[in-house]
Structure formats: structure tokens, C-alpha cells
Amino acid sequence: MTALPFPSDFLFGAATSAYQIEGGHDADGKGPSVWDRFARRTGRVHRAHTGDVACDTYNDFQTDVEIMRRLGLGAYRFSVSWSRVLPSGRGAVNPAGLDYYDRLVDALLDANIAPFVTLFHWDMPQALQDEMGGFAGRDSAALFADYAEVVARRLGDRVGHWITLNEPWVYATLGHLRGLHAPGRHNPWAFLRVVHHQLLGHGLAVERLLAHSAAAQVGLSLNLSPIYPVTDSEGDRAAARLADQAVNRLFLDPLFRGRYPEPLWSRLRLFRPRIAPGDMVTIGAPLDFVGVNYYTRSRVRRAWYVPFLGLWPEGLPVLTGHAPPPPDGPEGGPRYSGMGWEVYPAGLFELLWRLKTEYGNPPVYVTENGAAYPDTLTADGRVHDDARRDYLEQHLNIVAAAVKGGAAVRGYFVWSLLDNFEWTYGYDKRFGLVYVDFETQRRVIKDSGLWYGEFIRPTWGTRGVVSTSNG
Numbered sequence: 001m002t003a004l005p006f007p008s009d010f011l012f013g014a015a016t017s018a019y020q021i022e023g024g025h026d027a028d029g030k031g032p033s034v035w036d037r038f039a040r041r042t043g044r045v046h047r048a049h050t051g052d053v054a055c056d057t058y059n060d061f062q063t064d065v066e067i068m069r070r071l072g073l074g075a076y077r078f079s080v081s082w083s084r085v086l087p088s089g090r091g092a093v094n095p096a097g098l099d100y101y102d103r104l105v106d107a108l109l110d111a112n113i114a115p116f117v118t119l120f121h122w123d124m125p126q127a128l129q130d131e132m133g134g135f136a137g138r139d140s141a142a143l144f145a146d147y148a149e150v151v152a153r154r155l156g157d158r159v160g161h162w163i164t165l166n167e168p169w170v171y172a173t174l175g176h177l178r179g180l181h182a183p184g185r186h187n188p189w190a191f192l193r194v195v196h197h198q199l200l201g202h203g204l205a206v207e208r209l210l211a212h213s214a215a216a217q218v219g220l221s222l223n224l225s226p227i228y229p230v231t232d233s234e235g236d237r238a239a240a241r242l243a244d245q246a247v248n249r250l251f252l253d254p255l256f257r258g259r260y261p262e263p264l265w266s267r268l269r270l271f272r273p274r275i276a277p278g279d280m281v282t283i284g285a286p287l288d289f290v291g292v293n294y295y296t297r298s299r300v301r302r303a304w305y306v307p308f309l310g311l312w313p314e315g316l317p318v319l320t321g322h323a324p325p326p327p328d329g330p331e332g333g334p335r336y337s338g339m340g341w342e343v344y345p346a347g348l349f350e351l352l353w354r355l356k357t358e359y360g361n362p363p364v365y366v367t368e369n370g371a372a373y374p375d376t377l378t379a380d381g382r383v384h385d386d387a388r389r390d391y392l393e394q395h396l397n398i399v400a401a402a403v404k405g406g407a408a409v410r411g412y413f414v415w416s417l418l419d420n421f422e423w424t425y426g427y428d429k430r431f432g433l434v435y436v437d438f439e440t441q442r443r444v445i446k447d448s449g450l451w452y453g454e455f456i457r458p459t460w461g462t463r464g465v466v467s468t469s470n471g
């Protein structure tokens with residue numbers, strides 16, 4: 001295998017999130033989150049699956065740290081459960097919750113794996129949801145900063161990279177406008193309040209994090225997608241421009257330009273939240289990096305009947321909440337993942353180049369990239385997931401090309417380290433480098449995981465040599 005020309009300090013890692021892997025949903029004083037409640041609502045999640053047990057990493061993260069060490073990962077992105085640390089979202093700290101993350105960070109550092117800590121990956125404490133509508137309430141921004149400080153006081157002496165928010169667009173849109181994710185609301189006023197208050201919470205948290213982790217780098221992860229019109233008609237092209245504002249620029253512009261994008265913001269005037277003096281300055285606090293989560297591109301068409309946007313997206317699950325049937329290939333075929341999402345590596349280059357040319361070339365980590373496929377454990381005790389390996393190789397080539405062209409990409413994280421609870425798909429969709437038998441919690445490194453370990457081998461330095469055995 002020929003290594004691509006990545007810089008010697010380029011980080012290769014994998015990512016997870018708390019609700020999707022930890023389990024221990026009510027263990028040792030943890031409070032419920034909106035996903036704990038939402039997953040119990042009839043018809044919301046595939047086969048009524050929940051994250052109650054998931055990958056059971058609350059009881060055993062050591063097994064997975066050892067797998068990461070064997071593969072030679074340089075970094076691991078995980079999230080902290082807000083309600084595990086602060087069961088009510090505020091006030092009394094749960095010592096057992098903080099102890100868990102303290103032990104995890106130490107184990108990662110002992111394995112020479114850099115922790116990338118995400119503070120919010122959609123699991124809002126249910127107590128704050130009941131009290132103020134979660135991020136729909138303005139006070140939530142300050143409470144999020146308080147929570148960030150609690151975690152930073154404990155972990156800040158060892159954590160070098162903090163991610164405040166994961167995919168705030170998805171949490172706002174699927175959770176509060178379309179009702180497909182927790183907390184399951186259908187409210188355009190709540191949607192835009194959640195957009196603004198997440199960003200405000202991010203800005204307020206930056207100062208707190210740096211106060212207790214002075215040498216750390218702080219950023220956030222955005223789901224970004226290149227937007228294409230379905231046809232070349234002026235209506236579809238106008239819809240694509242507006243969709244780009246609604247998905248990409250709705251967060252990039254406040255963070256980098258200090259304003260929400262026009263004309264989208266004018267179209268949304270009936271639904272806009274209160275923006276207090278100084279809010280945009282707080283939101284625009286300098287970022288040390290931006291995380292890019294990329295899976296596929298989106299196509300949009302003009303549709304007069306869609307409220308306040310005048311557009312309707314096709315082809316991108318983060319826009320639609322579901323994927324349309326692939327037009328010219330089966331799910332899991334060469335052009336489509338097991339989610340029915342188009343495999344389109346060129347879109348990642350477009351995004352990285354756009355950040356370089358339009359937003360000042362900030363340092364970037366690709367904080368999520370991966371694909372679900374219908375993996376099976378074969379008689380030889382292996383998972384032969386050639387399609388995932390090809391997907392990763394194609395996208396890593398794209399990242400290498402962007403770096404060669406001058407894009408300031410610093411690292412790449414596969415989604416995901418483990419097969420896990422995939423939100424409304426439950427355990428039906430597998431994204432992991434590692435196969436998980438959810439009945440026994442047995443782990444098997446898939447062929448793609450072994451390939452990834454070999455791919456990053458030139459960067460290992462003194463970390464050791466990966467074993468190709470799954471024993």
C-alpha cells in the first residue's frame with residue numbers, strides 16, 4: 001500500500017457519540033436526555049430500538065481503546081453526555097459521570113491517542129427540554145457554557161481539542177422543524193431559536209474552555225454539503241442557492257462573517273429569534289478549527305408549496321431525514337451506500353476548497369466521513385466490507401488532494417469506530433470500522449478497519465505495529 005502525501009503531523013482517527021455507544025442510560029446518577037425519551041415513543045425508531053445498552057462502553061471502554069491502539073489511531077473523537085455530568089442540565093454535578101470521562105481520557109493518553117471531546121451531540125438533558133424547550137430557550141446558551149466549564153475544569157489539563165457542537169443544523173432542523181429526531185417538534189419559531197441559541201452557546205463556551213484549557217484548540221463540527229439543482233432551470237438554480245444558505249451558510253456566515261445569510265434571513269423574518277446586542281460578536285469568537293462532517297451531496301428543486309423556503313431537497317438525508325430510492329443502482333451498490341446515499345467523493349473536495357477560498361482557509365478537521373453497508377459476519381469470523389474500504393480510500397485521496405492544493409486540513413476521522421445506535425435507524429445500519437454483536441458485545445475488526453490501520457501505518461511513529469488478527 002502506498003501512503004498518500006499527508007503531513008507528518010496529520011491526525012487519523014475515528015469518531016463516536018455518547019448516546020450512540022455508551023449505554024448505561026440511567027446508571028450511577030445519570031439523568032435522562034431527549035433521546036432517552038424520544039426513542040421510547042411509538043414508531044419513532046426502527047423496531048423500537050433504544051440506546052439503553054448500545055455498545056455498553058459505559059461499562060467497558062478499555063476494549064475499544066485497545067482496538068484503537070492496535071489500529072494505530074492518532075485521535076479519538078467522542079462526546080460527553082451533558083445529563084451524565086449534570087443530570088438536571090444545571091446545578092449539582094454527578095461525580096460518577098465526570099469520573100467516567102476522566103478515566104477514558106487517561107486511557108486514551110496512555111495509548112498515545114489524542115482525545116477530541118465533543119460537548120453536545122444532540123442529547124439535550126430532558127430536564128432542560130421540559131423547563132425551557134432546551135436550546136429553544138435563550139437561557140440554554142448560558143447553561144451550555146456553564147456545562148462546558150464543568151467539563152473543562154476536570155479534563156482541561158489533558159484535552160487538547162474541544163468541539164462545542166456537533167451538526168447544529170441537524171439538531172435544529174430534524175429535531176425542531178421536521179420532528180424526525182429528538183425532541184420531535186414541528187415548530188419554525190423553535191427551529192430558528194435553536195439555531196441561534198446553539199451558536200450563542202458555542203460562543204459563550206469558547207471563553208470558558210480556554211480559561212481551563214489554555215493551550216487547547218476549540219472548534220465545532222458542521223454537516224456541510226455541496227448543493228446542486230436537479231435541473232438547469234432558473235427556478236431550480238435559485239432553489240439551490242437558497243438551499244446553500246439554509247444548510248451551509250446558515251452557520252458558516254455567522255461564525256466567519258458575523259451575520260446570517262441573505263436573502264434567506266429576510267425570508268425568515270416572521271420566524272427569526274431575538275438577537276441581542278453583542279450576540280453576533282460572541283458567536284464570531286475566533287475558531288481554532290472547523291470540523292466538517294461529510295457524507296454525500298444534495299440536489300434541490302423548486303417547490304412553491306414548501307413553507308418559507310420555496311425549495312425542496314432531494315438526495316441528502318440530513319436535509320430530508322430520509323433518502324429517496326436510488327435512481328440507478330441498488331442500496332449498497334457501487335454508487336450508493338446502504339443508506340441509499342450517493343457515494344460522491346468530489347463533494348468533499350468542493351467543501352474543503354470552499355472553506356479555503358471563501359472563508360479564509362481556516363484549519364479544518366474532517367470530523368465525520370463514512371458509509372453504512374449491510375455487513376455480515378462470515379464463517380471465517382471476518383467482515384469483508386470492500387465497499388466501505390473503497391469509500392474510505394476514495395475520500396482520503398480527496399483529502400490528500402485538498403491538502404496538496406493548500407487547504408488547511410489537519411486531520412480525518414472515520415464515522416464510526418463502532419457499529420452503534422444509528423438514531424432513528426436503531427441498530428439496522430452499520431457504519432463501524434468494528435463490527436459489534438449487540439447481543440454479546442463481541443467486537444470484530446472489519447476488513448475496512450484493518451485496511452485503515454495499514455493505511456495510516458506510516459504516521460504511527462513509536463505507537464507500534466497493528467496486528468491483523470481479530471483474536
